[in-house]
Structure formats: structure tokens, C-alpha cells
Amino acid sequence: xxxxxxxxxxxxxxxxxxxxxxxxxxxxxxxxxxxxxxxxxxxxxxxxxxxxxxxxxxxxxxxxxxxxxxxxxxxxxxxxxxxxxxxxxxxxxxxxxxxxxxxxxxxxxxxxxxxxxxxxxxxxxxxxxxxxxxxxxxxxxxxxxxxxxxxxxxxxxxxxxxxxxxxxxxxxxxxxxxxxxxxxxxxxxxxxxxxxxxxxxxxxxxxxxxxxxxxxxxxxxxxxxxxxxxxxxxxxxxxxxxxxxxxxxxxxxxxxxxxxxxxxxxxxxxxxxxxxxxxxxxxxxxxxxxxxxxxxxxxxxxxxxxxxxxxxxxxxxxxxxxxxxxxxxxxxxxxxxxxxxxxxxxxxxxxxxxxxxxxxxxxxxxxxxxxxxxxxxxxxxxxxxxxxxxxxxxxxxxxxxxxxxxxxxxxxxxxxxxxxxxxxxxxxxxxxxxxxxxxxxxxxxxxxxxxxxxxxxxxxxxxxxxxxxxxxxxxxxxxxxxxxxxxxxxxxxxxxxxxxxxxxxxxxxxxxxxxxxxxxxxxxxxxxxxxxxxxxxxxxxxxxxxxxxxxxxxxxxxxxxxxxxxxxxxxxxxxxxxxxxxxxxxxxxxxxxxxxxxxxxxxxxxxxxxxxxxxxxxxxxxxxxxxxxxxxxxxxxxxxxxxxxxxxxxxxxxxxxxxxxxxxxxxxxxxxxxxxxxxxxxxxxxxxxxxxxxxxxxxxxxxxxxxxxxxxxxxxxxxxxxxxxxxxxxxxxxxxxxxxxxxxxxxxxxxxxxxxxxxxxxxxxxxxxxxxxxxxxxxxxxxxxxxxxxxxxxxxxxxxxxxxxxxxxxxxxxxxxxxxxxxxxxxxxxxxxxxxxxxxxxxxxxxxxxxxxxxxxxxxxxxxxxxxxxxxxxxxxxxxxxxxxxxxxxxxxxxxxxxxxx
Numbered sequence: 001x002x003x004x005x006x007x008x009x010x011x012x013x014x015x016x017x018x019x020x021x022x023x024x025x026x027x028x029x030x031x032x033x034x035x036x037x038x039x040x041x042x043x044x045x046x047x048x049x050x051x052x053x054x055x056x057x058x059x060x061x062x063x064x065x066x067x068x069x070x071x072x073x074x075x076x077x078x079x080x081x082x083x084x085x086x087x088x089x090x091x092x093x094x095x096x097x098x099x100x101x102x103x104x105x106x107x108x109x110x111x112x113x114x115x116x117x118x119x120x121x122x123x124x125x126x127x128x129x130x131x132x133x134x135x136x137x138x139x140x141x142x143x144x145x146x147x148x149x150x151x152x153x154x155x156x157x158x159x160x161x162x163x164x165x166x167x168x169x170x171x172x173x174x175x176x177x178x179x180x181x182x183x184x185x186x187x188x189x190x191x192x193x194x195x196x197x198x199x200x201x202x203x204x205x206x207x208x209x210x211x212x213x214x215x216x217x218x219x220x221x222x223x224x225x226x227x228x229x230x231x232x233x234x235x236x237x238x239x240x241x242x243x244x245x246x247x248x249x250x251x252x253x254x255x256x257x258x259x260x261x262x263x264x265x266x267x268x269x270x271x272x273x274x275x276x277x278x279x280x281x282x283x284x285x286x287x288x289x290x291x292x293x294x295x296x297x298x299x300x301x302x303x304x305x306x307x308x309x310x311x312x313x314x315x316x317x318x319x320x321x322x323x324x325x326x327x328x329x330x331x332x333x334x335x336x337x338x339x340x341x342x343x344x345x346x347x348x349x350x351x352x353x354x355x356x357x358x359x360x361x362x363x364x365x366x367x368x369x370x371x372x373x374x375x376x377x378x379x380x381x382x383x384x385x386x387x388x389x390x391x392x393x394x395x396x397x398x399x400x401x402x403x404x405x406x407x408x409x410x411x412x413x414x415x416x417x418x419x420x421x422x423x424x425x426x427x428x429x430x431x432x433x434x435x436x437x438x439x440x441x442x443x444x445x446x447x448x449x450x451x452x453x454x455x456x457x458x459x460x461x462x463x464x465x466x467x468x469x470x471x472x473x474x475x476x477x478x479x480x481x482x483x484x485x486x487x488x489x490x491x492x493x494x495x496x497x498x499x500x501x502x503x504x505x506x507x508x509x510x511x512x513x514x515x516x517x518x519x520x521x522x523x524x525x526x527x528x529x530x531x532x533x534x535x536x537x538x539x540x541x542x543x544x545x546x547x548x549x550x551x552x553x554x555x556x557x558x559x560x561x562x563x564x565x566x567x568x569x570x571x572x573x574x575x576x577x578x579x580x581x582x583x584x585x586x587x588x589x590x591x592x593x594x595x596x597x598x599x600x601x602x603x604x605x606x607x608x609x610x611x612x613x614x615x616x617x618x619x620x621x622x623x624x625x626x627x628x629x630x631x632x633x634x635x636x637x638x639x640x641x642x643x644x645x646x647x648x649x650x651x652x653x654x655x656x657x658x659x660x661x662x663x664x665x666x667x668x669x670x671x672x673x674x675x676x677x678x679x680x681x682x683x684x685x686x687x688x689x690x691x692x693x694x695x696x697x698x699x700x701x702x703x704x705x706x707x708x709x710x711x712x713x714x715x716x717x718x719x720x721x722x723x724x725x726x727x728x729x730x731x732x733x734x735x736x737x738x739x740x741x742x743x744x745x746x747x748x749x750x751x752x753x754x755x756x757x758x759x760x761x762x763x764x765x766x767x768x769x770x771x772x773x774x775x776x777x778x779x780x781x782x783x784x785x786x787x788x789x790x791x792x793x794x795x796x797x798x799x800x801x802x803x804x805x806x807x808x809x810x811x812x813x814x815x816x817x818x819x820x821x822x823x824x825x826x827x828x829x830x831x832x833x834x835x836x837x838x839x840x841x842x843x844x845x846x847x848x849x850x851x852x853x854x855x856x857x858x859x860x861x862x863x864x865x866x867x868x869x870x871x872x873x874x875x876x877x878x879x880x881x882x883x884x885x886x887x888x889x890x891x892x893x894x895x896x897x898x899x900x901x902x
Contacts, residue, residue: 024050030074041212042067048208054183054200058193059212061431062401065186069154072184077123081151086129088160097126129169134738136176137481145180153177158185159468165740167471175203175497188428189213190468199502217434218441221461223248225448226279233279233287244458252454278447281309282316285387288404293443294386296404299429301391301412306363309389313361320360320386329357329384336375344887347836348846360386366393367845371890404443405433410452424466470500474707476714476743480735483720484727495703515692522685528678534666536679560615561593569620569646574611581605582622582643584630596630602640604630620648631705709810736866739859741769741815747799753792755869759878761789764827768796770855771822782820785827793820822852829853830882853888
């Protein structure tokens with residue numbers, strides 16, 4: 001089969017639409033190993049799998065979605081096929097690998113995450129979703145429909161498809177997977193699960209949505225208030241009798257807001273006013289301990305504050321563990337960290353870390369190295385740690401249930417502003433409360449805040465709406481792979497198969513209903529504006545022009561612009577262009593009226609009042625194409641062709657409009673006032689109709705238009721030949737660069753920005769694509785190992801700015817600019833310097849250093865495969881090999897369990 005005629009996934013004779021038996025004969029044997037009876041939703045999911053369907057399972061955290069995945073893996077294995085289990089994060093992939101390896105043993109489960117490759121040919125392989133996407137685009141033989149080939153893909157945390165940057169990967173996988181592969185999609189509870197399943201059915205065949213709303217452990221919502229009037233803590237039920245607790249409402253209403261008052265400042269006796277404050281972290285833990293509500297996870301949306309909370313708890317003398325528990329904690333920590341050098345442990349604050357763990361408290365966030373986080377997780381799962389202060393990343397899939405979840409604030413800082421938690425985020429966080437088989441109920445405790453009224457807390461806790469919205473968009477790498485693998489028609493069709501397009505099409509239905517109502521009202525208004533005494537529209541124009549002349553030329557030009565309609569032709573003189581243009585759209589902007597026009601050369605030309613020396617007048621008309629797509633070259637060419645054949649009046653000749661009102665016949669109409677009012681309503685409805693049509697067109701064509709704009713950028717830069725619909729040699733390189741800044745990396749590869757460097761210099765320079773300064777404090781000036789590397793950095797920056805200009809001019813999202821803040825660290829680490837020297841000098845956290853270095857290694861491995869220069873490929877391999885050491889390589893040791901046969 002031709003590569004350019006690759007089949008598109010759809011329900012077919014070999015797809016999941018084939019109906020198998022309603023229940024497999026060996027089901028009882030497969031599920032007999034579970035120590036608990038299956039819930040109804042699990043049985044329903046197994047029935048759907050046995051019937052040959054894809055399934056989408058949406059259920060609360062800890063409810064047992066994994067049972068469905070494990071059943072799918074086992075039945076696929078017994079059918080002689082392989083299974084891929086994908087997760088959005090490497091940490092989740094590593095955890096799932098360990099879990100499945102315990103079940104199936106060494107050799108039964110593999111791992112592919114970019115960092116690690118363990119038993120990659122195993123019957124079941126755990127991987128990140130990006131790895132699977134890359135296998136699809138690379139045409140991996142592992143995906144073929146053959147004995148021993150791939151039969152099942154499990155997409156864990158599929159609600160990640162709404163993630164702005166990484167979300168499109170999920171949709172690419174669902175759309176591009178071969179038709180014979182079945183899907184099991186696992187998700188947190190979302191309110192539009194049926195919509196997601198309906199889309200997958202449209203794309204791949206019969207799909208069954210499975211929704212479980214019931215939590216495995218009942219959740220008790222609580223509200224904790226610090227009362228400084230009498231130095232008490234009030235732990236109140238959030239709900240009483242099915243509604244917001246009146247006692248909490250009254251207490252909150254009595255507050256002296258901004259509870260930062262000194263303790264000696266008290267409201268007047270008898271005033272009924274109270275000084276309320278957010279409870280302190282230590283006193284909150286002590287209250288939970290007294291009430292038997294530990295272990296707990298306290299969510300704090302700041303890494304620094306998580307660390308500070310753990311230090312404060314230890315310094316305050318909190319000791320929540322017994323002697324045997326402390327012994328076990330030390331055993332776990334020593335076993336997990338034995339691969340790290342003492343010098344590295346000292347840099348990472350090992351002494352403080354262990355002391356906190358032995359006291360029963362810990363922090364958990366992305367700024368910690370994986371080994372420390374995994375030690376915390378292992379101790380917490382065994383019930384040894386009683387309190388973990390964590391950022392929200394802990395809520396994503398990691399298996400760490402607690403009896404109580406505390407949310408310190410319902411707002412979090414996004415980088416430039418504070419925003420409230422969404423109902424979905426609240427549900428995700430509180431999903432950790434309640435350990436199945438241990439707790440009768442879980443507790444979700446929200447702390448009082450002077451900035452969030454209690455009614456808002458109760459509203460969030462009672463809401464379970466989590467509407468999944470697609471974040472799908474075409475990327476440069478995606479576009480290159482589509483051009484390389486499909487025809488133009490197939491590529492555009494694949495975009496139309498996206499969940500984003502599916503959701504947009506549903507929105508169009510509502511827009512179209514509004515259009516019909518507007519059209520009906522418009523017909524009535526137009527009829528009411530008709531006068532037997534003369535042309536009401538001519539009369540209105542003449543009045544407008546008289547008023548404009550009184551105000552001056554600018555207003556006169558503005559009126560002329562506002563009277564032009566799509567399809568009319570005017571003479572334009574802007575930049576180097578002189579000649580007729582066809583108006584395709586007009587819009588009122590803050591700076592005045594703006595016309596979107598097409599020239600005889602098929603270029604877009606934007607015109608405002610500043611571009612005209614006199615009142616613009618129509619010199620002809622064209623009938624525009626039915627589908628409004630001015631950003632598509634084909635559309636502009638059609639308009640230009642019509643423009644070239646149109647009969648035009650001389651630019652200075654009258655257009656049949658009266659230049660002044662004089663005594664107009666229509667003024668004799670006794671109903672002139674009503675006619676004028678109807679005419680005004682007609683114009684308003686016409687504008688609304690144009691706006692609605694534009695919105696509908698944006699929904700229907702937005703992805704296709706964005707794809708065409710992406711192709712436009714790639715064609716300008718020599719990656720694709722749009723006329724031949726083919727990749728150039730440059731495009732072949734881009735198609736193999738999987739990175740957030742894919743095109744920028746490809747541009748720098750191809751212009752020689754990395755050629756001639758040694759490995760440390762290359763490591764430092766590659767870091768500019770993976771590092772991002774996130775502190776609110778301004779970054780320090782970047783350091784470069786040589787003037788040559790500094791010059792190359794400036795070249796990369798200039799390339800980025802040039803690309804950003806292209807993106808802005810075409811209305812595309814601008815790529816993230818490179819950042820030189822990690823060059824010194826990257827260079828030093830590849831050079832072989834110790835962790836203490838690298839992290840200490842750059843003031844990096846261990847977790848940030850490890851994460852950034854792993855991303856750098858991943859990029860270096862790609863450069864080693866695609867760089868045109870052989871020496872650059874060799875240096876990139878050296879970068880990845882030299883950088884993969886010490887704390888950066890430590891994760892592998894924690895993954896492979898003891899196996900005497902290995």
C-alpha cells in the first residue's frame with residue numbers, strides 16, 4: 001500500500017465493530033483473582049470489551065478503573081496480541097510499570113518513556129502517550145495487524161486531552177491508530193463522557209461510555225475556621241440538610257474581614273463581630289490528629305510553601321510516628337536512595353528530608369528529585385507518613401490515598417494572575433480522600449479565607465460539573481507528518497475527525513438556530529423599511545454623508561467604509577499595491593472600521609480610514625464564494641479570478657448614489673419615522689447575521705484554516721511543497737523532531753547552529769529549548785562558555801524572533817521563546833561537574849535540575865538521529881550519554897525489581 005494512501009482509522013470489518021461473544025468463556029478465571037466482587041460499572045465495561053467495543057470509563061479516583069485495564073490486557077494476551085498502556089506523565093508510567101510487573105512478573109511487562117527502555121518487546125508495554133504517537137508517525141512495525149501484533153491501547157487519564165500543549169497528542173493517537181486496535185480510555189469523572197464516547201465511535205467504531213458517579217468511600221466536606229476572638233478552631237460540616245450549613249454561613253458573615261489583626265485588637269463587646277483567620281498549618285495537623293483524621297494530604301499551590309510547611313511542622317515539635325514506624329521509614333529511604341552519592345544527598349538536603357519523614361511529615365512537589373518523591377510515596381502508602389504537604393501534581397494519578405484532604409486555598413497563581421479552582425480540579429484533589437477497604441468515609445477540609453466567602457466554598461463542593469473541552473490544534477511536526485503520510489484531502493479530513501471539530505460542529509447547531517431567528521426578523525424589518533415614496537436606503541446614506549461633511553473628512557471616509565458590503569469592489573492604494581480590491585469582510589474595531597479585502601494578486605489587504613484620501617466608492621461587485629475562508633489560498637485565488645473579470649467603473653465616477661439629500665421624495669412618506677426605525681433595525685440585524693456567519697465559519701473551518709496557515713509558514717521556509725503536496729528534505733527532518741519548539745529546533749539544526757561544537761557546548765546550547773525561567777524574580781544574565789556559543793545563542797534568538805513575526809502575521813499562536821538560563825548548568829553537567837557545583841551555583845532545585853536535564857537528554861537523542869552533520873550527531877550522542885548519570889539516571893534503579901535471571 002502506498003504510504004501516501006495510508007488508511008484512516010474507522011469502523012470496518014477488522015475493527016472493534018466485530019461482535020464477539022457477550023461474555024468470554026474464560027472471564028471467571030481471569031477475574032477470579034480479585035479479592036472483592038466487581039462493581040456494576042466494572043462488569044458493564046467488561047461486557048462491552050467482550051462485545052468487541054471500545055470503552056470510555058469515567059469514574060472517581062480509587063473506584064477501580066484499573067480492573068478494566070487489567071482485564072483488557074489479560075484477554076488481549078490470551079488472544080495472542082500485545083497491549084500498550086499509556087500515561088500522560090513519566091512518573092505515572094513508572095508507577096504503572098511497577099504495578100503491572102508485580103502482577104505479570106519480569107519479562108511480562110515493558111517500559112518505554114524516552115528515559116527508559118525495559119523489555120520493550122514484552123506482551124504488555126507501559127509508555128508515555130508521546131512515545132506511542134511517535135511510533136505511529138514513524139510507521140512502527142509493532143502496530144501491524146498480525147499475530148503477536150498490537151491489539152489494545154489503554155489511554156489512562158484521557159481527560160488530559162484538554163491540556164493546552166500536550167492534549168493534541170491524545171487525539172492524534174485516537175485518530176491515527178490502525179483500525180484493528182481497540183481502545184480503553186480511563187478518565188476522572190467528566191460531565192460529557194457520552195460526548196467523548198460518541199466522538200470516538202464516529203472515528204473508530206462502536207464505543208460504550210461507562211460512567212460511575214458513586215465514590216468507593218463516602219466524602220464528608222468540612223470547613224475549618226480559625227476564630228481569633230477566642231483562639232478556637234471551628235471544624236464545621238459544609239452541608240446540613242442538603243444545603244450550605246447555616247452555622248458556617250453565620251460565622252463567616254460575622255467575620256472582621258482581613259483577619260490579620262493583632263490578637264489584642266478585638267471587636268467591641270456585644271457587637272457580634274468576630275476576628276476570623278486562616279488556621280495555621282501546625283494547628284490544623286494537630287486538630288486532625290486529635291480527631292483521628294490522619295493520614296492527610298495538605299494541598300498548597302506553591303513548592304516553596306510545601307517545603308516551608310514541612311520544615312515548620314518539624315521545628316514545632318510535631319512527632320506523629322512510633323519507633324517501629326521510624327525504623328521502617330529509614331529502611332525504605334535507604335533502599336531507595338542507596339544509588340545516590342553522599343555528596344549528592346548532601347546537596348539535596350537529605351538530612352532535613354529524613355528528619356521530616358521520621359517525624360511523619362513530608363513535602364511532595366515537582367521541585368524534588370524523583371528518588372525523594374518516590375520515597376515519600378512508598379512511606380505514605382504504607383501509612384508511615386501522616387501528613388504530606390503537596391502541590392496539585394500529586395492529584396494526577398499517583399496512588400496515594402489519604403483519610404483526609406486539606407485544601408489551603410481555593411485560588412492558585414497561574415504565573416500572571418490568581419484564579420479559582422474549577423469543579424473538576426476540586427474533584428480531582430478531593431478524590432484522594434478516603435482509602436478503600438480502610439476508611440468508612442473520607443474528609444475534604446477547606447480552610448477559611450478572607451478572600452473567598454463560604455457560599456462560594458459550598459457551591460464549589462456541591463458542583464460535580466467537569467466539562468471536557470478539546471485543546472487540539474495542528475503543530476508544525478503534525479503538519480509535516482500529515483503531508484508525508486496522507487493526501488491533502490485525507491489530511492484535512494483527519495483534522496475534521498478531531499474532538500475539537502466534533503465539539504465545534506455541535507456549537508454550530510446553536511449558532512445556526514440563532515441565524516434562522518435573525519433572518520426571520522431581518523425579513524420583517526426589511527419589509528417594514530420599504531417606502532412607496534422612494535429609496536429609504538439612499539435617503540439614509542445621503543443624510544449620513546451630510547452629517548459627516550459637517551464633522552470633517554475623516555468621518556466622511558468612515559461612513560463610506562461602513563456602507564461597503566462584502567462583494568463590493570473599491571480602488572485601493574496601500575504599500576506597493578495600486579488597483580481594485582474586493583471586500584470580503586468588514587468589522588468595527590476600537591480604532592475604527594476595518595475592511596478585509598483581496599487583491600488581484602490573491603493577497604489579503606487590510607484597509608482602514610487612514611488608507612483613503614477621499615470617500616471610498618464602489619466601482620463594481622463580485623459574487624463571493626459560498627464558503628468564507630479568506631486565509632485559504634484557494635479562496636483568495638477564486639476571489640482574485642472573479643475580481644479580474646469584473647466590469648469596473650472608473651474610480652472617480654459616481655456609483656449611482658446621491659451626493660446630497662436636497663428635498664428627497666421619501667420625505668413625503670407619512671410613516672417615514674417608522675420606516676427609518678425599521679431601516680436602522682435592518683442594518684443592526686444584517687451586522688448580527690454577518691457576525692453569526694463568521695462565528696459559524698470559525699467553528700467549521702477554524703482547524704482547517706489554522707492548518708493552512710501552518711502549511712503557509714512551512715512552505716515559506718522550505719519544508720513543504722504545497723503545490724505538489726510533498727515534504728522537502730528539510731521537511732523530513734522536521735517530521736522527526738518531536739518537541740514543543742519543533743520548528744525552531746529544526747530551523748537551528750538546518751542552519752548549522754549546532755555544528756562544530758563539542759559535547760559540553762552543545763549540551764548547554766540545546767538547553768535553551770527546554771528550560772523556562774518561572775520565578776517571579778528577574779533571571780540573572782546568562783553565562784556562556786565562549787564567545788562562539790554566545791554568538792550562536794544570538795543567532796537562535798534571531799531565528800526565534802523571525803519565526804514569531806511570521807506566526808503573528810498569520811494569526812498563529814507564537815511559540816515559546818528560547819531561554820538561556822540553563823546554559824551554564826547544562827554545560828557544567830555534560831562536562832562532568834558534580835551536582836553540588838552545578839545546582840549550588842545556579843540556585844536550582846534538585847527536581848527542576850533533573851527534569852530539565854532529562855528533557856535535554858531527550859532532545860539530544862533526537863538531534864543524534866536527525867542532524868544533517870555527522871559530527872553533530874556524534875556530539876549529540878555524547879551529550880545524552882554524559883548527561884545520563886548520577887541523580888539524573890537514578891530513576892532506572894528504582895524501576896527494575898530484583899530478578900536473578902536478568
